Amino acid sequence: MAGHVDHHHGAEGHHDSGHGPSFYVKIYAILMVLFIISVLGPEFGHRTVTLITAFGIAIVKAYMVAVNFMHIRQEKKYIAYIMFAMLGAVFLFYIAVSTDVQMTTGANWENHAAKSIIEENKDFEKHLEH
Amino acid sequence: MATSHAEHHDHHEMSFWEKYIFPLDHKVIGMQYLFTGILMGVLGAYFSYVFRMQLAFPGTEVPLFGLVTSAQYNSLITNHGTIMIFWFAMPILVAAFGNYLIPLMIGADDMVFPRINRLSYQIFFISVLVLIASFLVHNGGFGGAWTAYPPLSAKAEYNLTPWGSILWLVAVVLEFVAFLLGGINFITTLMNSRARGMKMNDIPIVCWMIVLASILFMASAGPLIAGAAMLLFDQTIGTGFFDPARGGDPILWQHLFWFFGHPEVYVVFLPAMGIVAEVITTFSRKKLFAYKVVLFTTFATGILSFFVWAHHQFIAGIDPRLANIFTVTTLLISIPIAEMLFVYIATLYGGAIELTTAMLFALGFLATFLIGGVTGVFLGASGADIYFHDTYFVLAHFHYTFVPIAVIAVFAGLYYWFPKMFGRFMNETLGKIHFWGTMIGFNGIFMPLFFTGAAGDHRRIFDYSNFPELAVSSLQNLRTLATICVVITILFQFVFFWNFFYSMFKGKVCTEKNPWKANTLEWFAASPPPHGNFPVMPEVYRGPYEFSTPGRELDYWPQNEKA
């Protein structure tokens, strides 16, 4: 109820992003171009190219959405820091856990179940061709 | 400016239903969490009584239960652990105190999202029902330990509790969702709704602690929620996420679990430290020693807590090289926590200590938690953990942390805020009897268990007579001693319950707003505070611990008192 707002805190209701529809459409167009590149990437049949076009472009796209659509730049700085901290937690998890879940052997252990699965499927690339 | 809020609500008389069953008021929701938590604590304590009796007198009928089979034993300890952490410690320390205290202490009239708050409790309540249902289904409750390691937890052919394990997992996930919703409320409320003038350094420590605990929970629970979905699919539709024969990995679950599990222990530790900070400053009439250091060490603990999880898995088959890294980080975390504890102890220096029941419990927390913390160092040293892992030494370690946190500090908080919550005093004499009974009983339970653990007693064994080395009478005597102390401790809780419920309705009336002469804002509201909390929204002029300031006649200086 309006009468109950403590005005002294002065909530600024919205950000003033200052962008108009044409700006958003422009961003959208760029995103589309990037999207098409990422789909075409594998057509080169080059593994590194695919990886770059797939994941590199995903990161660029995510960045563009976060900055231009979610207006994370206009937000207080710590919002971005919090998001990065959460991402940091995720990567920390990956870094530590991959050292044994992603491996099939290590110091004094081996994952023979995983090894035999890999062994059974070692000629999968032949099936990929056709 | 600050407007009167009370009048606004007068023309809307709330029905009982609206006020107590589907409330929006943060205080009522806090009470719902408190009483649900206490009930679950009683259930968890009852379970511990049953299985301790089985351990002391294996194979005999346990009064109030009957014979304990090994399947029942496993289910009892599993659900004891789960209940005590997720349905007793967290609801009371984080949700009950968080809901009750945060708006009051930062000078707000409610949480920022009362409806989400209510939803949080409702989901929590459903999780309680699901958990209780899990005991009653065919083949009984889940018995694969609170850590729920697959493949045991993933396949009914291994755990033999097809429904119990599914319902257990669903209950835990619902509880997580409830606490995520609650946590978002706590965080935004503290960030955005502080009273005018309350700067970062004027926030009472307990509010900081509960909010940081919520952040820790939020940042660590995510992978486990995803993992729980994976485990649920393994259980119900037969996927193979954790099945090695199909390419999955049981170790992956352990990482998911402990990545959450270790920060989780600080999720309950921090609010307890917060409660203790409020109590010891008030009853020693002292400013908190180095407020900023407490904050820094809390942040350091929070950050470091994400780097230590694999110390639970030293001998679980992770790569031994990884263990070395985690040994280093685990030992380093002793520094901020030691610093925090030392700061609290230093606060007492030069004080005017009054040993009320609340103060006794707060000091009791410090004295016993130190033991729990120091024994953690034994386990963090990977070389020593080879021997201690999964022995009763670990068990005694974490009960020396959990019981001070979830029982002793909670008692300190309840005795301290009781006049505010219910407008009456608890009986001090009964309180002191309860204190000594609880302290002596609790130490009597777990001190012997350090020794049985160091002698080789493994956890989760329903009958030691199967192991010749452990079946000796010197060890059995210690086990029996522990059990006798459980019974004593539980009996002394009746003193508490009598005191609590009697005082709630018939105790000495607390006519003052501020019976303990404390500084924080909740003492500026009426006891108990009405809906809307404050007659006039307070403003803050100074930090929360301005006790015994030189040059003032009074030895306290409320945060909202002008100059």
Added chain:
Amino acid sequence: MIELLSSNGSSFAGDINNLILIITVLSGFWLLVAEAVLFWLIFKFRRVPGVRAQYITGERKEEMKWIHWPHNLILVCDVVIIVFAIRVWYHVKQDLPEAQSTIRVIGQQWAWRYVMPGADNILGTKDDIETVDELHVKVDTVYHFKLESVDVLHDFSVPQFRLKQDAIPGRIVTGWFKPTKTGTFDIQCAEMCGIGHGIMMSKLVVETAEEHDKWVASHTPAGVASN
């Protein structure tokens, strides 16, 4: 019970016991100091009518030293503990000495199976001896064990050896031990593995060389010529 607290049935049990002792001394010292100061303050600074508490912010330099000194000293203690802990760990878990004999240990709900080499001391030959819940080894011999599980997690634990390692389905974990005393020891399962977890115990028999040879001879499967 006292014997169990200090028992050292394997070559590295003494190292682990010593490590525990070091930690006990270092952290026990701090525990005692902290508790002593705590109780001293509680008794010293009781409320006396008319006496006001002191006003100490704890933020001045000479006050902060009460935090900084313990901070640095604990760091030193931590480093000492880390060094010893990792040394023991490295010795027990990471750097395996040359094996004189290798065995397989297989956990299953709810028993331990052992596969020991026969007289040829080579695993995987026809004269291997397979037993359930009873493991026979020779004293003063370095054994490697290959730990496996067929169903759920188990944990191969010999408390008197200070030996413990999880058995994981799908994986083989290699560890080692060298028994230094003859006698019979408990082997326990130290990882929750279902309703039979509490009965999953077996025996470890450490024998002298002659006794062990005799045992091997009498248990070699019939019809296998030991060569």
Added chain:
Amino acid sequence: MGHSTPIATTRSVTGMPTGRLAVWWVIGSEIVIFGGLLMCYLMLRLKYPHWALNSSHTNTFAGGVNTFVLLSSSLSIVLAHHYAEKKEELKAVGFIWATIFGGLCFLVIKGIEWTTEIQNGYTITSSLFWSFYYTAAGLHALHVIAGMILMGWISIDVMQKKNMHRVELIGIYWHFVDIVWIFLFPLLYIAK
């Protein structure tokens, strides 16, 4: 419910409106949920190269169209936000419903895609890859559904020029759901 908004909700010590602050925290907690799941997938995907074979059976076309649909719906919701700020409620509602329609298209395509996969014998239990495929995409689809429901609910208020700021909040959430898909798409469809 006859209750007015508490004073607490209207305060803004950080300078950010409370709702927006909370939405960012929601997204923070979602990052770890999706992140945890995708990291598990990533580890095993890198461990088992032959999953490339499985992922070659995913329908890149359907996944691509869905990426297009979600990116477009991101545009429409940001436009809805724009008009909501301008207090042009009709345009705002129009774009909200365009976004809901986008979500619907996404789900229909997903439904067709899954049906064909299942008909071809690739179910959630076929192999670990497919388990992740259905779990990750399913969790994402749940978020799409939740977003659509919330948008429908918000649009009712917006029609009456009430709670216009909520358009921005649901927008931020929706963009996040979009970003998750931006990563799911290469992870599940393209990387072969």
